[in-house]
Amino acid sequence: MxxxxxxxxxxxxxxxxxxxxxxxxxxxxxxxxxxxxxxxxxxxxxxxxxxxxxxxxxxxxxxxxxxxxxxxxxxxxxxxxSQNAPVPPKYSPVQKRDENVDWDTALARRFSDGDVLPKPSNWRDYKYPFIYGQADRKLFDHANWRLCAVRALGHKDFASLTGDYMDQDDPLLIEFIARHTLPRRGIAARPEEILITMGAQNALWLASRILLNRNRTAVIEDPCYYALRDLLNHSDCKVSPLAVDRDGLTPDALPDETDVIFTTPSHQSPTTATMPVDRRHELLKRARELDAMVVEDDYEFEMAFLGSPSPALKSMDRDGRVIYVGSFSKSLFPGLRLGYIVGSEPFIREARALRSLVLRHPPGHIQRTAAYFLSLGHYDAQIRRMSKTLARRREALDSAVEQYGLTVAGRGIMGGSSLWMSAPDRVDTTKLAKKLQSQGVHIEPGASFFNGLHQPRNFYRLGYSSIGRDRIGPGVKLIADAIRSA
Amino acid sequence: MxxxxxxxxxxxxxxxxxxxxxxxxxxxxxxxxxxxxxxxxxxxxxxxxxxxxxxxxxxxxxxxxxxxxxxxxxxxxxxxxSQNAPVPPKYSPVQKRDENVDWDTALARRFSDGDVLPKPSNWRDYKYPFIYGQADRKLFDHANWRLCAVRALGHKDFASLTGDYMDQDDPLLIEFIARHTLPRRGIAARPEEILITMGAQNALWLASRILLNRNRTAVIEDPCYYALRDLLNHSDCKVSPLAVDRDGLTPDALPDETDVIFTTPSHQSPTTATMPVDRRHELLKRARELDAMVVEDDYEFEMAFLGSPSPALKSMDRDGRVIYVGSFSKSLFPGLRLGYIVGSEPFIREARALRSLVLRHPPGHIQRTAAYFLSLGHYDAQIRRMSKTLARRREALDSAVEQYGLTVAGRGIMGGSSLWMSAPDRVDTTKLAKKLQSQGVHIEPGASFFNGLHQPRNFYRLGYSSIGRDRIGPGVKLIADAIRSA
Incomplete structure (x- = not known):
């Protein structure tokens, strides 16, 4: 050019x-x-x-x-x-500047102070990537995704490809989610009660902005998904962490000032606990007493290969009190950035308006591609294939963990794609992870999941969604060796 | 299925x-x-x-x-x-509910109270669509976009398609913008100074969250892009509208409490005025005196078919005081939702962290597709083709407007894709637009662009990016007739 x-x-x-x-x-x-x-x-x-x-x-x-x-x-x-002209290694323009902005003053708000360790972007180079939540190219139905994408790029779909939806979504995708996806979770929702989001992260963010302000209190699980804590810490609201037990959140410990409860009942993140039905009823009852809203993050529900998943908390909600968050990041791939949020119309109306202010809408072409992939049955086939593979990997992981004497702190009874592990108290898993890195092993240190200053340092997460079955045993052995010598 | x-x-x-x-x-x-x-x-x-x-x-x-x-x-x-089973017209699930949430209390913040008339989603059915900012399928290089998308769907690009970039962007797209796009606006920026956004809307929103809080004042142009006003009205900040003259924003009228100035110097929105070079210097000088930041929305700069565009305000900025917003919505299509924001590193660092909290990143596949489309030269070819067509349409519009005696209130000297028009004072263009609708004519009433309670009602915008040249004359005639009989 x-x-x-x-x-x-x-x-x-x-x-x-x-x-x-x-x-x-x-x-x-x-x-x-x-x-x-x-x-x-x-x-x-x-x-x-x-x-x-x-x-x-x-x-x-x-x-x-x-x-x-x-x-x-x-x-x-x-x-x-000319070929002989001096070639600098990379583009770094000559800057004609005399910067005189005082950034300490100019920045009204800071967002870059999260305490989360970045995941390695080169995780594919690790021999033993016990990474969580990334796409395994071997499990993804690339060929059919591509066909759906090409179909959505066709002339007939031009409007869905190029159009400014303003605050709307692709009706095909919405209809599929209403008719097929949500019923699997026992949820009946009309199209007006569903909004497509840029993944679950975006859905949680929208809910936090709409339901909270500086006088209101959000209760989060402790430990919890660190990005949720980070998000709420950057919202103008009070955040109250509540320790989970082996069945998840404890409704009777919810403080009186609770306004919004963020919870993962199907599959607590990161401990993988499933909340029993009785406790779910209790939770809804307690929420009603407190007049609190509940935001249910139903991540990874598709990965239920060890037992039937219980219906979502939202399916038991008669009050309109539960806001439901779903995502295609785990079942398709995270780079897709597609999720959805389900709630009563007054809530969805505000979420739609806020999404429109912030970003308008997720790109039409991506919504249409997903709609085709889902409605042609490729999605279900992919889930079945993933579940089978994950089941075999889980088997390998369970037996390796037993063989090498590692301690499981929480194991999803439905399945999922990770184990929550604990090392002896003296082990700092952040240091452990760093040490294992040089041996090509990636594990996720657990400290970031905990709230407050005194984060336990001895937990870690082992994801098995991106590691081949044959690598699991040798990888676990290296972890066990490293823990022993720590 | x-x-x-x-x-x-x-x-x-x-x-x-x-x-x-x-x-x-x-x-x-x-x-x-x-x-x-x-x-x-x-x-x-x-x-x-x-x-x-x-x-x-x-x-x-x-x-x-x-x-x-x-x-x-x-x-x-x-x-x-069965084929004989009763078929309801649409999915509307039987709701087992007894909603008892008091939404007036539950909603901590409201976002759905904007005063903007929605654009008709069926604008393609209008015979005379003087609509602004939508994609014309005749002008878009669909074939090559499709080829680029398919290439980006290939196995080699799997990671860019599926990966969780965390807070990063596609390096190919960033490099192209740094090396080719920004230099056209006279801007030298390193990759660390560029962030990809979900269109200009998302870029403006990020800037508002980072630079403003409830003690700070944003100055906006009056009239201005209504979505910007809506966005700032929903931010926790003070908003101070400042009337533009025929050369755009007037720097010497900037109030002393100004913290952030939102401006469209190349092509004022909606009046299309271009700010002269002297005034740009004045604006930067005044911003320095006030220690204010400037957010430059450089929309539509590619559509300069009547004269060379002057370099962006950002190109004159030695202080690091100007935040630059660009977008591919007008030059490619709005449904793409791709734009970028350029600023000094301390700003981009916060914008990156905030974007990550809110939505992580624009989908990888879309970024890579755009990178291919740009780097293979299709983008430049498309711009040339669009500019030629827009120039011919503009010619037709200029002569029709003259022939039928309509009044132009602002005409972009560089080109652009719209004329800013005024009707006689007695004409309410919101009513006019409604009346014209039944004749298949879409015009955009101007009231929403103005701040405050006393919005002038007699302005309107005529977009010519989606209307065929032969429809322009007859369409303008209908408008002129309607104004006369109003």
Whole structure:
């Protein structure tokens, strides 16, 4: 591709002759890495017209750069960046700056102070990636996804591909979720009670903004999904962590000032506990007494290969008190950024308006692709395939954990894609994870999941959604060895 | 697709015999529209196992429904929803509810009270769609977009398609924007100074959350893009509208308490005024005096077919005071939801963290598709094609407006895709638009663009990005007739 003439500007009060300025402009483009070797420069005629200078001025500048070996000429086809021109490793533009903004004052709010360890972006290079929540290319039905995407790119779907939905969603996707996805969780919802979100994260965020303010209190589970805690800590609200037991959240311990309860009853995150039916009734009763709302994050419900999942808490809700959050990140892939939120109409109306203010809507093409993938049955087939594979991996993990004497702190009775583990008290799993890294083992340290200053340091999570079955045993052995020598 | 067995649940304290409960469950599924004619029911064996009842109970329930003509049996292939079963027009589930949430209390914040008229979603059916900011299928290079999307769906790009980028972006897209897009606006930025957003709306929202709080004042142009005003009115900040003149924002009228200035210097929205270079210098000088930040929305800069666009305000910024917002919504299509925000690193760091809290990142596949479309040169070709077509339409519009005696209130000297018009004072363009609707003419009433209670009612916007050239003359005639008879 040629270098566009539109990227050249003379400075208003430039120094030196016009020719010198043009030369400098091009040399800077090359030196900064903006122009690459072999790229074609605009013709002298075009550049002269664009800059409003005479053509001879540009020609002289080019000739000079030719002599300096910044450019080469290829007969009549024009001027190109020379192979001999100095090549910087990466584009880092020459900055003409004298920054004088006091950022401590200019930034009204800070969001970059979360205490979460970033997941390694190169996790695919690990030999033993016990990573959680990432896509395994072997389990994903790439071929059919691609076919659905291509269909959604067709002329018939042009509007769904390109249109500004304003605050609306793809009706095909909404209908499928209402008719097929939610009924699996025992939930009956009309289209007006469903909003598509940019994954569960976006859904939780929308709920927090709508239901909370600085006078209200959110109760979160302790431990909980760290991104939820981070999100609420950055909202203007009070956050009250409540320790979970082996059955999940304890309704009778909910404080009187509770306004919104964030919970994962089907599959507590990260301990994987499933809340028994009686406790669910208690929870709804207690919420009614407190006049509190409940936000149910029903992540990973599809991965129920060890037993039938119990219906969602939302299916027992007669009050309209439960806001339900679902996601395709685990069952399809996280980069898709598609989830949904279900609630009574007054809530969804506000969520729709807020989503529209913040981002309008998730891209139409992606919504339509997912609608096809779901409605053609590929999704169900994929879930079955994933469940089978996860079941085998889980079996391997359970037996390796037993063989090498590791301690399970919580194991999803339905299935899922991770085990919640504990190491002896003296072991700091953050350090352990770092040490294991050099042996190609990725584990997720557990401290970030806990609230407050005195986070237990000896928990960790073992995901098995992205690690091959044959790697599980040897990986667990390395973990056991590292714990023993810690 | 068959009806999944997972969507059947017996109620805990269900009324009647098990057989009756099963019958009722299926009848409800049909009556509510959840099950469609011809869909296959689970086998009696599967359903019995799932519900934990005897198979004969299910078989009896099916037989009864067969007799009632809700189901038909096709020999050994099973039971299907009968063609004679009652079919409701749309899925509207039977709600077992007794809603008792007081939504006035439960909703901590409201977002659904904007005063903006929704654009008609059926605008493609209008004969004379003077609509703004929508995609014209005739101008979009569908074929090449599709090729790029398919390439980005390939195995090599699997990670970009599926991966959880956490808080990162597609490096290919970022690099292209840094090397090719921003230099066209005279802007030199490093990758760390660029963040991909869900369109310009998302970029403006991020900037407002980071730079403002309840003690700070945002200055907006009056009139301005109504979605920006709506967004700021829902932020915890003070909003101070400042009337624009024919050259845009007036720097010397900026109030002393200004913290953040939202401006559209290249192409004022909606008046299309271009701010002269001297005034841009003044604006930056005044911002420095006030120690205020400037958010520059550089929308539509690509549509400069009447004259070279002046460089962005950001290109003149040595202080690091200008936050630059760009978008692909106008040049590609709005349903894409892709834009970018450029600023100094301390700002981008916070924007990245906030974006991650709210939605993680724009989907990887879309970022990669755009990166291919841009880097293969299709984007430039598309812009050239669009500019040529828009230039011809603009010519037709200019001459029709003159012929029928309409009044132009602002016309972009660079080009753009709309004219800002005024009708005589007595004409309420909201009513005018409604009246024209019955004649197949869509115009955009101008009142929503103005701040405050006393919005002028006689302005309107004529978009020409989605209307064929031959329709422009007849459409303008209808508008002129309607104004005369108003």
């Amino acid at each position: 040629g270098i566009s003439v539109d990227t050249f500007f003379l400075e208003l009060n430039g120094q030196g002759t016009l020719q010198a300025q043009i030369q400098q402009m091009i040399a800077e483009g090359i030196l900064s890495g903006r122009f690459h070797v072999g790229e074609k420069l605009p013709s002298s005629r075009k550049l002269a017209a664009h800059l409003g200078v005479s053509r001879i001025t540009v020609t002289l500048a080019y000739t000079e750069l030719l002599a300096n070996d910044y450019l080469t000429a290829k007969g009549r086809s024009g001027y190109f960046v | 068959g009806i999944s067995v997972d969507t059947f649940f017996l109620e805990l304290n269900g009324q009647g015999t098990l057989q009756a409960q099963i019958q009722q469950m299926i009848a409800e599924g049909i009556l509510s529209g959840r099950f469609h004619v011809g869909e296959k029911l689970p086998s009696s064996r599967k359903l019995a196992a799932h519900l934990g009842v005897s198979r004969i109970t299910v078989t009896l329930a099916y037989t009864e429904l067969l007799a009632n003509d809700y189901l038909t049996a096709k020999g050994r292939s099973g039971y299907f929803v």
